[in-house]
Amino acid sequence: MIAPWAQIDLAALDRNVRAMRAALGPRTSIVMVVKANAYGHGLTPVARQAARSGVRWFAVAYLHEALHVRAVCEDAEVVILGAAMPEDVRTLIEHRLTPIMVDEEHGRALASAARARGAVLRAHLKIDTGMGRFGVPWTQAVSAYERLARESGLEISGLCTHFASVEPRKPSLGPTQMERFREIDAAIAHRAATPLFRHVSSSRAFLTQPDWDLDGVRPGIAAYGYGARERGMRVETEPLLQWRTGVMQVKRVPADFAVGYYSTYVTPAPTTLATLAVGYADGYSRALSNKGFVLIGGKRCAVVGRVSMNWITADCGPDADVAPGDEAVLIGAQSGESIWADELARLARTIPYEILTNIHASVERHYISSPSLPIL
Ligand SMILES: Cc1ncc(COP(=O)(O)O)c(C=O)c1O
Numbered sequence: 001m002i003a004p005w006a007q008i009d010l011a012a013l014d015r016n017v018r019a020m021r022a023a024l025g026p027r028t029s030i031v032m033v034v035k036a037n038a039y040g041h042g043l044t045p046v047a048r049q050a051a052r053s054g055v056r057w058f059a060v061a062y063l064h065e066a067l068h069v070r071a072v073c074e075d076a077e078v079v080i081l082g083a084a085m086p087e088d089v090r091t092l093i094e095h096r097l098t099p100i101m102v103d104e105e106h107g108r109a110l111a112s113a114a115r116a117r118g119a120v121l122r123a124h125l126k127i128d129t130g131m132g133r134f135g136v137p138w139t140q141a142v143s144a145y146e147r148l149a150r151e152s153g154l155e156i157s158g159l160c161t162h163f164a165s166v167e168p169r170k171p172s173l174g175p176t177q178m179e180r181f182r183e184i185d186a187a188i189a190h191r192a193a194t195p196l197f198r199h200v201s202s203s204r205a206f207l208t209q210p211d212w213d214l215d216g217v218r219p220g221i222a223a224y225g226y227g228a229r230e231r232g233m234r235v236e237t238e239p240l241l242q243w244r245t246g247v248m249q250v251k252r253v254p255a256d257f258a259v260g261y262y263s264t265y266v267t268p269a270p271t272t273l274a275t276l277a278v279g280y281a282d283g284y285s286r287a288l289s290n291k292g293f294v295l296i297g298g299k300r301c302a303v304v305g306r307v308s309m310n311w312i313t314a315d316c317g318p319d320a321d322v323a324p325g326d327e328a329v330l331i332g333a334q335s336g337e338s339i340w341a342d343e344l345a346r347l348a349r350t351i352p353y354e355i356l357t358n359i360h361a362s363v364e365r366h367y368i369s370s371p372s373l374p375i376l
Helices: 010-023 035-039 043-052 063-072 086-094 104-116 138-149 174-189 203-208 341-348 352-357
Strands: 005-009 029-033 057-060 077-080 097-101 121-128 154-160 197-201 241-253 271-277 293-296 299-304 311-315 327-334 337-339 364-368
Touching: 005 010, 010 029, 010 043, 010 364, 035 043, 035 352, 043 057, 043 063, 057 063, 063 077, 063 086, 063 097, 086 097, 086 104, 086 121, 097 104, 097 154, 104 121, 104 138, 104 154, 121 138, 121 174, 138 154, 138 174, 154 174, 174 197, 197 203, 293 311, 293 337, 299 337, 327 341, 341 352
Parallel strands: 005 364, 029 057, 057 077, 077 097, 097 121, 121 154, 154 197
Antiparallel strands: 005 241, 241 271, 241 327, 271 311, 293 299, 293 327, 299 311, 327 337
16 A cells, blocks of 8 residues: 555654753753644654653643653653643653643642642642743742642642743843743742752753753754754754655656646646646645645655645656656655754745644554664
8 A cells, every 4th residue: 555654763763862862961850742643753652762862851731642652661751841731740740740830820729639648749839020921921930839838738849831932042021021931930949848840941942042941941853853954053963763655656748737626736847747646635734826836756856836735746857767666755865865843834834743644643653763762
């Protein structure tokens, strides 16, 4: 059967984790973000490999993801970035998972659920320093902390925030957010019975602001090989995921041949068209209609016509030596040429995060590992 499939290189993940680890001081942990199915790479194999590569902290969006991490990593610390539900407190405690309190009311509801079970729940407090999403507003953070710290059933073990923007060479909100966080941290520090685990930096801040490392950094996209190839970044990481499919049909066509729904592409000259097994149902963005490229036989071929549900058409040129069953690369490298998710993102006017997380769960993932790594 010809169908799209993804290849994930766990040896590259190992190299990325080690490169990030080497950039950090000994007091800072990597809190690897593995939400959204590890950015499309597959949560279980990625978390397992990351743990083997030395990652001790993971961040997810939901409880079910946290349980997947726990299943492969008995001793990891797992933080849940979304608003965990009070009715899940028993599971949180049983599996030693750490929710993040997204506001004071959420914290109180979690505390009350833990109290009702005669238990104590460890949780981190999120401060909204300017992202405007989750968190206690920074102006109320110290008093909210004091009130929550008095709640029985709750142990506040960490403090965090999330940056709206961090731009090393342009104005951005990041530095102001960091100032706000530092003030709150200083005010809270002498009130806390034990030191809090403080984590603020996602990939962009980790890559560009070493002074903001604190106790943990929360890289996501950098661990998967993106965002770290720009000039001046603190470490370089490499993409793990390649996405491939096969040619289903080949057609030699004359000039003025219309392709796809609404005939949005008409061949300017005789050429060879290849129909490939991938479409928007698999996560290949419709925004790549008449914009994307694929690699066939080591050559870049334009995606022509509209991306449809299950198929796309590539223009391979008049003299192309292409046949049904040939491999086509959607993301990745072939014979020295490459197309990575950041290039596709630019062409589709989006971000590599979306390109990667949109690869449908039904697309088979094949995991490869170098001989020096444990077989998974
Ligand atoms: C709260 C939080 N921290 C960290 C991250 C990781 O961000 P990045 O992939 O840019 O490193 C995310 C990603 O969405 C996030 O929501």
